[in-house]
Amino acid sequence: xxxxxxxxxxxxxxxxxxxxxxxxxxxxxxxxxxxxxxxxxxxxxxxxxxxxxxxxxxxxxxxxxxxxxxxxxxxxxxxxxxxxxxxxxxxxxxxxxxxxxxxxxxxxxxxxxxxxxxxxxxxxxxxxxxxxxxxxxxxxxxxxxxxxxxxxxxxxxxxxxxxxxxxxxxxxxxxxxxxxxxxxxxxxxxxxxxxxxxxxxxxxxxxxxxxxxxxxxxxxxxxxxxxxxxxxxxxxxxxxxxxxxxxxxxxxxxxxxxxxxxxxxxxxxxxxxxxxxxxxxxxxxxxxxxxxxxxxxxxxxxxxxxxxxxxxxxxxxxxxxxxxxxxxxxxxxxxxxxxxxxxxxxxxxxxxxxxxxxxxxxxxxxxxxxxxxxxxxxxxxxxxxxxxxxxxxxxxxxxxxxxxxxxxxxxxxxxxxxxxxxxxxxxxxxxxxxxxxxxxxxxxxxxxxxxxxxxxxxxxxxxxxxxxxxxxxxxxxxxxxxxxxxxxxxxxxxxxxxxxxxxxxxxxxxxxxxxxxxxxxxxxxxxxxxxxxxxxxxxxxxxxxxxxxxxxxxxxxxxxxxxxxxxxxxxxxxxxxxxxxxxxxxxxxxxxxxxxxxxxxxxxxxxxxxxxxxxxxxxxxxxxxxxxxxxxxxxxxxxxxxxxxxxxxxxxxxxxxxxxxxxxxxxxxxxxxxxxxxxxxxxxxxxxxxxxxxxxxxxxxxxxxxxxxxxxxxxxxxxxxxxxxxxxxxxxxxxxxxxxxxxxxxxxxxxxxxxxxxxxxxxxxxxxxxxxxxxxxxxxxxxxxxxxxxxxxxxxxxxxxxxxxxxx
Amino acid sequence: xxxxxxxxxxxxxxxxxxxxxxxxxxxxxxxxxxxxxxxxxxxxxxxxxxxxxxxxxxxxxxxxxxxxxxxxxxxxxxxxxxxxxxxxxxxxxxxxxxxxxxxxxxxxxxxxxxxxxxxxxxxxxxxx
Numbered sequence: 001x002x003x004x005x006x007x008x009x010x011x012x013x014x015x016x017x018x019x020x021x022x023x024x025x026x027x028x029x030x031x032x033x034x035x036x037x038x039x040x041x042x043x044x045x046x047x048x049x050x051x052x053x054x055x056x057x058x059x060x061x062x063x064x065x066x067x068x069x070x071x072x073x074x075x076x077x078x079x080x081x082x083x084x085x086x087x088x089x090x091x092x093x094x095x096x097x098x099x100x101x102x103x104x105x106x107x108x109x110x111x112x113x114x115x116x117x118x119x120x121x122x123x124x125x126x127x128x129x130x131x132x133x134x135x136x137x138x139x140x141x142x143x144x145x146x147x148x149x150x151x152x153x154x155x156x157x158x159x160x161x162x163x164x165x166x167x168x169x170x171x172x173x174x175x176x177x178x179x180x181x182x183x184x185x186x187x188x189x190x191x192x193x194x195x196x197x198x199x200x201x202x203x204x205x206x207x208x209x210x211x212x213x214x215x216x217x218x219x220x221x222x223x224x225x226x227x228x229x230x231x232x233x234x235x236x237x238x239x240x241x242x243x244x245x246x247x248x249x250x251x252x253x254x255x256x257x258x259x260x261x262x263x264x265x266x267x268x269x270x271x272x273x274x275x276x277x278x279x280x281x282x283x284x285x286x287x288x289x290x291x292x293x294x295x296x297x298x299x300x301x302x303x304x305x306x307x308x309x310x311x312x313x314x315x316x317x318x319x320x321x322x323x324x325x326x327x328x329x330x331x332x333x334x335x336x337x338x339x340x341x342x343x344x345x346x347x348x349x350x351x352x353x354x355x356x357x358x359x360x361x362x363x364x365x366x367x368x369x370x371x372x373x374x375x376x377x378x379x380x381x382x383x384x385x386x387x388x389x390x391x392x393x394x395x396x397x398x399x400x401x402x403x404x405x406x407x408x409x410x411x412x413x414x415x416x417x418x419x420x421x422x423x424x425x426x427x428x429x430x431x432x433x434x435x436x437x438x439x440x441x442x443x444x445x446x447x448x449x450x451x452x453x454x455x456x457x458x459x460x461x462x463x464x465x466x467x468x469x470x471x472x473x474x475x476x477x478x479x480x481x482x483x484x485x486x487x488x489x490x491x492x493x494x495x496x497x498x499x500x501x502x503x504x505x506x507x508x509x510x511x512x513x514x515x516x517x518x519x520x521x522x523x524x525x526x527x528x529x530x531x532x533x534x535x536x537x538x539x540x541x542x543x544x545x546x547x548x549x550x551x552x553x554x555x556x557x558x559x560x561x562x563x564x565x566x567x568x569x570x571x572x573x574x575x576x577x578x579x580x581x582x583x584x585x586x587x588x589x590x591x592x593x594x595x596x597x598x599x600x601x602x603x604x605x606x607x608x609x610x611x612x613x614x615x616x617x618x619x620x621x622x623x624x625x626x627x628x629x630x631x632x633x634x635x636x637x638x639x640x641x642x643x644x645x646x647x648x649x650x651x652x653x654x655x656x657x658x659x660x661x662x663x664x665x666x667x668x669x670x671x672x673x674x675x676x677x678x679x680x681x682x683x684x685x686x687x688x689x690x691x692x693x694x695x696x697x698x699x700x701x702x703x704x705x706x707x708x709x710x711x712x713x714x715x716x717x718x719x720x721x722x723x724x725x726x727x728x729x730x731x732x733x734x735x736x737x738x739x740x741x742x743x744x745x746x747x748x749x750x751x752x753x754x755x756x757x758x759x760x761x762x763x764x765x766x767x768x769x770x771x772x773x774x775x776x777x778x779x780x781x782x783x784x785x786x787x788x789x790x791x792x793x794x795x796x797x798x799x800x801x802x803x804x805x806x807x808x
Numbered sequence: 809x810x811x812x813x814x815x816x817x818x819x820x821x822x823x824x825x826x827x828x829x830x831x832x833x834x835x836x837x838x839x840x841x842x843x844x845x846x847x848x849x850x851x852x853x854x855x856x857x858x859x860x861x862x863x864x865x866x867x868x869x870x871x872x873x874x875x876x877x878x879x880x881x882x883x884x885x886x887x888x889x890x891x892x893x894x895x896x897x898x899x900x901x902x903x904x905x906x907x908x909x910x911x912x913x914x915x916x917x918x919x920x921x922x923x924x925x926x927x928x929x930x931x932x933x934x935x936x
Contacts, residue, residue, distance in 0.1 A: 600911035607915030611835035
């Protein structure tokens with residue numbers, strides 16, 4: 001109940017509805033002119049349906065209730081039917097209204113405005129056709145049941161149905177118009193008011209003439225009725241229909257109408273009247289709906305046209321703003337549009353290309369640089385002929401005569417039949433870009449020339465090792481890599497000298513792996529298959545994030561340098577030999593002195609001996625002594641010669657990797673006889689893990705022999721104690737090995753001077769041995785020194801570096 | 809042999825040479841005094857010495873220095889220089905000097921030179 005109460009319509013509406021309902025009842029009563037029927041046009045049906053169509057569903061009980069009261073009031077005033085019959089009749093009317101409203105909503109949805117043909121048709125068929133069936137059936141049955149006015153069901157039903165249908169057709173539109181425009185003021189222009197007035201006059205005139213029976217044909221009213229429907233649509237139709245119904249009713253009641261007649265034909269006339277009104281209403285409503293639809297279509301079309309115009313304006317603004325040239329050509333290639341930028345650039349618009357004696361396209365082609373003009377014409381003509389898109393770069397003359405590079409493209413626009421309708425083109429100013437490209441190319445060419453001019457081969461590799469660039473000089477000198485060689489590893493294996501490859505490859509692999517620059521010196525095979533020394537420097541190029549994007553390898557031919565170094569070394573050796581020769585000269589002088597001493601003694605003694613023997617009498621004793629001295633001195637001289645020979649018995653030999661321990665063992669074997677003869681014990685202490693050392697085997701053996709002999713001789717004068725000679729080998733730091741010869745002799749009187757030539761402390765000897773030993777060791781890059789032992793004896797030691805440093 | 813035999817002093821660091829020269833000179837009837845160094849000669853004095861034969865190359869005072877020192881004391885004393893090193897003989901100081909011998913020297917020439925020098929002195933002395 002509360003929900004029903006909540007949906008109560010405003011009291012004023014209910015009141016007005018009730019008043020209109022009662023008035024409708026009165027109107028119906030006044031028209032019920034057919035004797036004995038009491039049935040006529042029933043306006044409350046239209047009012048009821050229109051009300052329910054617009055009212056919300058929950059409020060329907062209110063309207064139904066008020067309608068009931070109103071009809072009972074009408075019954076009390078005019079119809080005087082028994083109350084049960086009146087209630088039943090009302091129930092039929094209410095059902096009719098609810099069924100009609102429901103059906104209209106069912107097929108049209110909300111809100112119902114009757115503005116389209118479909119809505120009007122639904123309204124006519126459902127509201128005016130179907131719904132009255134309910135009312136007619138219930139009402140006719142009631143009349144028959146109660147025997148009111150002695151109506152049979154079948155006789156009453158058609159009259160009832162058509163009366164209600166006409167009521168719906170006439171009143172419902174009017175009611176809808178009134179409800180929907182309840183608040184809206186009629187916004188008609190003066191012109192429309194004028195038209196409405198003229199129409200109203202004509203309508204009333206025609207209606208008066210035709211319905212008063214003056215004119216024989218009631219349907220004469222149709223033209224003005226349709227006029228109203230066309231020009232004023234639904235409202236016009238509703239109002240004129242209402243007026244028509246009133247006028248018809250008035251004339252019919254007054255008996256002037258052609259629908260009034262004698263009682264016999266009255267029923268038929270009544271039906272004709274209803275038909276007249278129904279057909280008029282039907283026609284007017286349909287025409288109004290069509291007119292309304294037409295008007296709305298016109299409005300929509302106008303709106304579309306306006307929207308299109310707006311869009312076109314926007315597009316033309318956009319085209320004007322595009323920083324490129326836009327142009328259109330007709331299918332023959334005649335320019336038909338340039339955008340603003342193009343006009344500004346060229347200094348001419350499309351009409352300016354109309355020049356006597358040439359086509360517009362020719363005139364446009366004239367703006368293309370002479371060098372490209374021919375190609376431009378040809379390319380464009382070919383595109384126009386074949387329909388293929390046009391693409392070209394050319395220089396276009398600006399209004400001031402300057403040419404600028406353009407990148408131009410044009411495409412055909414085709415209709416549905418694939419026929420070319422027009423060409424539209426886009427043209428960018430790429431002059432700055434082209435110039436920048438040119439400058440870049442020029443710079444690149446300059447850099448390329450620079451690279452090519454440098455006496456350096458340049459290669460670049462991707463981080464994965466793939467070769468990405470080789471300088472011209474490289475290709476000239478080394479040649480292009482074979483097709484199957486793609487990366488650094490394969491290239492290195494192919495080109496590097498097999499002896500140098502392992503080292504250089506290891507270094508390169510480390511460099512690549514660690515991202516560190518590296519340098520390699522190795523022999524590389526050139527185009528002629530000749531190996532030449534090169535120095536290759538690899539440097540990574542990194543991006544801003546530090547990732548390596550490229551490796552650059554610059555290699556220099558150092559063959560000449562290496563050869564020069566070799567020549568230099570040879571020169572050094574030669575120089576050394578010469579200086580050796582020079583010192584030999586000095587040496588020979590010393591030797592000469594050394595030999596001269598005994599010689600001089602021998603010569604003097606020989607004379608003395610001669611004299612002793614020549615004396616008279618010969619002094620044989622003295623002669624004998626002298627002769628012995630001669631023998632002694634001569635032996636001494638021979639010994640000097642032998643010693644000298646022993647010292648210089650070494651010849652330069654190529655150095656080769658040698659096991660120092662093996663050399664020591666050999667020397668010990670060589671000296672074994674001499675050692676055992678002097679009753680000397682030899683002890684060796686050789687480190688077995690020594691690496692090979694590149695050395696001159698003969699020279700180093702000579703050094704060892706000298707040192708051993710030196711040690712042996714140092715112990716010559718030793719009478720007591722054990723004569724022992726130690727020889728040992730060991731590592732000296734990381735990069736050298738050391739050999740020591742220790743004796744248990746008297747030690748060195750002066751450990752530094754022992755290396756001076758001709759310094760000797762020995763009874764026999766020249767003092768040459770250690771000096772020569774030192775020079776040999778030093779020529780191997782080592783050192784030789786002598787120290788006195790703590791207990792007794794001395795030690796001579798020398799080192800030999802593992803990495804041969806060439807000192808000569 | 810009433811006449812006293814002339815005395816020749818020999819300075820050389822090589823004992824073999826002193827030995828052989830002594831032998832040679834004694835075979836020529838000279839008295840020989842051998843010294844291993846200039847110092848030892850100067851220490852024992854020049855008295856009685858009639859001629860001096862000295863090596864040039866010696867440790868300490870060499871032959872040239874010794875000759876210069878002796879000439880100051882005994883200008884008339886004949887001094888003979890001998891050397892084993894030929895380059896010394898080619899030096900300026902040795903140029904034009906009489907009584908200069910290279911080892912191995914010609915023993916006969918040496919004896920002749922010593923004899924001549926002593927005979928000259930004796931004749932000078934007889935004239936005196």
